[in-house]
Amino acid sequence: KQEVTQIPAALSVPEGENLVLNCSFTDSAIYNLQWFRQDPGKGLTSLLLIQSSQREQTSGRLNASLDKSSGRSTLYIAASQPGDSATYLCAGDSNDYKLSFGAGTTVTVRA
Amino acid sequence: DGGITQSPKYLFRKEGQNVTLSCEQNLNHDAMYWYRQDPGQGLRLIYYSQIVNDFQKGDIAEGYSVSREKKESFPLTVTSAQKNPTAFYLCASSIFSSGKLTDTQYFGPGTRLTVL
Numbered sequence: 001k002q003e004v005t006q007i008p009a010a011l012s013v014p015e016g017e018n019l020v021l022n023c024s025f026t027d028s029a030i031y032n033l034q035w036f037r038q039d040p041g042k043g044l045t046s047l048l049l050i051q052s053s054q055r056e057q058t059s060g061r062l063n064a065s066l067d068k069s070s071g072r073s074t075l076y077i078a079a080s081q082p083g084d085s086a087t088y089l090c091a092g093d094s095n096d097y098k099l100s101f102g103a104g105t106t107v108t109v110r111a
Numbered sequence: 112d113g114g115i116t117q118s119p120k121y122l123f124r125k126e127g128q129n130v131t132l133s134c135e136q137n138l139n140h141d142a143m144y145w146y147r148q149d150p151g152q153g154l155r156l157i158y159y160s161q162i163v164n165d166f167q168k169g170d171i172a173e174g175y176s177v178s179r180e181k182k183e184s185f186p187l188t189v190t191s192a193q194k195n196p197t198a199f200y201l202c203a204s205s206i207f208s209s210g211k212l213t214d215t216q217y218f219g220p221g222t223r224l225t226v227l
Contacts, residue, residue: 044201
């Protein structure tokens with residue numbers, strides 16, 4: 001079963017700084033790696049999906065990379081804004097193709 | 112306006128009661144899922160369904176039951192057998208291509224269940 005870890009659990013940065021969020025997983029035979037955003041008390045919103053054949057995906061200020069050999073994915077958010085404050089979760093599939101989620105990194109962007 | 116709806120937003124349960132959480136989607140997705148989220152933990156899969164009239168247990172199915180009589184609906188019942196049901200419950204759906212469940216999942220707004 002895929003195990004997913006996100007460190008740190010919380011992060012606070014000043015507005016304008018670039019954000020780097022880390023995700024590690026145990027099974028390198030990953031099919032998809034997904035990044036989600038969750039606002040307090042809300043559901044999850046999909047940000048980026050990286051297939052195993054890809055090394056990165058980009059959407060606006062967001063860029064996510066996938067390194068299967070090291071078991072790591074990184075989400076970069078350029079020029080952070082207070083509106084980026086949220087919890088960011090990563091999730092990867094396991095051999096049975098079900099998603100395993102990390103506990104998330106809660107980001108606070110200070111104005 | 113396509114999406115996933117969950118109701119109610121807040122639900123309170125007394126000890127020994129069964130309660131049912133609603134999940135409806137109009138995205139024409141084949142696959143639907145129920146997750147439980149506890150503070151400081153990742154989402155854990157309760158049940159999932161790939162097609163109508165079929166569903167499978169996830170990692171923490173004990174004390175829960177589901178049905179999938181319609182493509183659009185996947186209700187979750189939290190039974191009295193679930194000893195610690197207080198949590199945030201999230202429903203999701205996705206397409207189901209090539210037998211893979213891990214296409215992009217779309218989530219509902221969640222239901223917060225509290226046991227009194």
